[in-house]
Amino acid sequence: MDFRLTDEEEAFQSAVRRFGDKVLRTHERTIDAEGRIPPEVLKPMAELGLLAMPVPAEYGGMGASAALTELAAEEVGRGDFSMATAVFFLLEAGWGYILSRYGTEEAKREVLPAVCGGKAFLGIASTEPTGGSDLAGMRTTSRRDGASFRLRGEKAFVSGVEEAKSLGGGHLTLSKSDTGGFNFLYVPTQSEGVATQRFHNMGRMGISTGGLTYQDVRVPEKYLVGAEGKGFEYAMEGFSVARTYVSAACVGAAERALETGIAYIKERKAFGQPLGKFEGIQFELADLYTQVEAVKWQCRRAAWLLDTYTLKGDRSHRSEVDRAVASVKLTAPQIAFESVKRVMMWFGAAGYTKDVGLELGFRGIMSYLVGAEGGLNIMRIILGRELLGKEFLPYK
Numbered sequence: 001m002d003f004r005l006t007d008e009e010e011a012f013q014s015a016v017r018r019f020g021d022k023v024l025r026t027h028e029r030t031i032d033a034e035g036r037i038p039p040e041v042l043k044p045m046a047e048l049g050l051l052a053m054p055v056p057a058e059y060g061g062m063g064a065s066a067a068l069t070e071l072a073a074e075e076v077g078r079g080d081f082s083m084a085t086a087v088f089f090l091l092e093a094g095w096g097y098i099l100s101r102y103g104t105e106e107a108k109r110e111v112l113p114a115v116c117g118g119k120a121f122l123g124i125a126s127t128e129p130t131g132g133s134d135l136a137g138m139r140t141t142s143r144r145d146g147a148s149f150r151l152r153g154e155k156a157f158v159s160g161v162e163e164a165k166s167l168g169g170g171h172l173t174l175s176k177s178d179t180g181g182f183n184f185l186y187v188p189t190q191s192e193g194v195a196t197q198r199f200h201n202m203g204r205m206g207i208s209t210g211g212l213t214y215q216d217v218r219v220p221e222k223y224l225v226g227a228e229g230k231g232f233e234y235a236m237e238g239f240s241v242a243r244t245y246v247s248a249a250c251v252g253a254a255e256r257a258l259e260t261g262i263a264y265i266k267e268r269k270a271f272g273q274p275l276g277k278f279e280g281i282q283f284e285l286a287d288l289y290t291q292v293e294a295v296k297w298q299c300r301r302a303a304w305l306l307d308t309y310t311l312k313g314d315r316s317h318r319s320e321v322d323r324a325v326a327s328v329k330l331t332a333p334q335i336a337f338e339s340v341k342r343v344m345m346w347f348g349a350a351g352y353t354k355d356v357g358l359e360l361g362f363r364g365i366m367s368y369l370v371g372a373e374g375g376l377n378i379m380r381i382i383l384g385r386e387l388l389g390k391e392f393l394p395y396k
């Protein structure tokens with residue numbers, strides 16, 4: 001067992017941290033205020049290879065491992081505290097990987113270089129207005145029509161709807177096949193019959209969330225991901241990958257909150273001494289640090305499991321991978337949120353102001369608690385299933 005990063009990993013981590021410090025921190029307020037990630041951020045991200053970074057070089061990516069992508073996600077979450085850039089980053093990393101692995105050659109050549117170059121957006125559309133947790137109960141359908149599919153239905157709370165519309169790009173879209181199972185189709189947002197709607201979120205304002213309506217949309221079969229009827233499996237693999245990066249982004253945000261808090265409690269005085277001298281505060285810091293470190297290493301282990309098994313097509317450790325990923329997605333957002341909340345309180349009234357900026361993280365991280373990439377109870381259900389057996393699933 002060796003927990004050290006390789007020289008390459010360390011160098012890359014430092015480069016992404018420098019980008020986070022120089023570019024992301026400088027722009028996070030405007031990202032939040034203007035509701036978009038500007039080209040001044042996307043361009044250097046593309047230059048660093050951060051867009052859809054697991055995509056192989058022949059399609060424009062850097063063929064990064066899950067371990068390297070996890071490290072980058074930590075840094076992006078630390079850099080843009082609002083989490084908007086982290087979401088942009090991790091959706092493209094997770095779903096870019098799925099398209100590069102299971103998509104047709106034609107689709108990969110057409111879509112991925114633009115995504116990796118920051119000229120198109122790629123995301124996931126699985127949630128529907130009737131619910132996101134119960135994917136098997138979805139209503140969107142696809143049926144084969146010659147060399148195409150016809151897609152009908154509606155998706156909701158989908159990240160990147162406006163970005164895919166304005167920049168170009170689309171979403172890997174899960175639908176029920178009329179012949180059984182699920183189809184996973186790449187649907188360009190500019191396709192005829194696709195209508196979009198923007199929702200008004202409370203945080204991570206720099207990336208849109210919205211609805212998509214499909215009115216008998218013709219999707220060419222080149223956009224089918226993997227085999228017909230097997231889409232659920234690819235979606236689940238994508239969720240495992242994306243949930244690991246969500247958790248990594250939460251780790252980065254939690255570390256930033258603690259760094260901000262440490263600097264403050266060393267300086268701010270009450271009752272004639274720095275706040276950091278009071279056990280009430282120091283012990284809280286010690287507890288938070290311990291929890292953040294624990295989840296960070298759990299997260300890196302989840303990425304290692306993905307690299308070692310899942311991404312090599314080896315399903316022999318599926319249960320171990322599922323447990324590792326569900327555990328981090330269950331814990332990381334809660335610890336990140338708790339860290340931000342506690343540090344806000346160390347700041348007293350100042351913590352409640354926009355000047356200090358902790359509220360950016362407070363609003364952004366909340367998205368991972370309410371549901372983005374799967375609600376906390378769904379992670380608990382996965383863990384229950386893996387620990388007790390399928391017969392203990394709370395539903396059929």
Ligand SMILES: Cc1cc2nc3c(=O)[nH]c(=O)nc-3n(C[C@H](O)[C@H](O)[C@H](O)COP(=O)(O)OP(=O)(O)OC[C@H]3O[C@@H](n4cnc5c(N)ncnc54)[C@H](O)[C@@H]3O)c2cc1C
Pocket residue numbers: 123124125126127128130131132133134156157158159160201209367370371372373374375376377378381394395
């Ligand atoms: C900011 C944001 C961005 C998002 N981006 C995307 C995206 O890009 N693409 C996409 O497809 N979706 C996206 N989502 C949707 C997300 O995947 C869903 O929120 C999530 O799957 C939960 O679905 P739901 O919100 O419909 O809640 P529901 O499924 O209605 O569940 C409501 C609550 O009940 C809990 N619950 C559900 N079933 C059970 C059960 N059996 N036992 C106990 N508790 C249960 C859930 O955990 C949740 O807390 C996003 C959500 C947010 C907030």
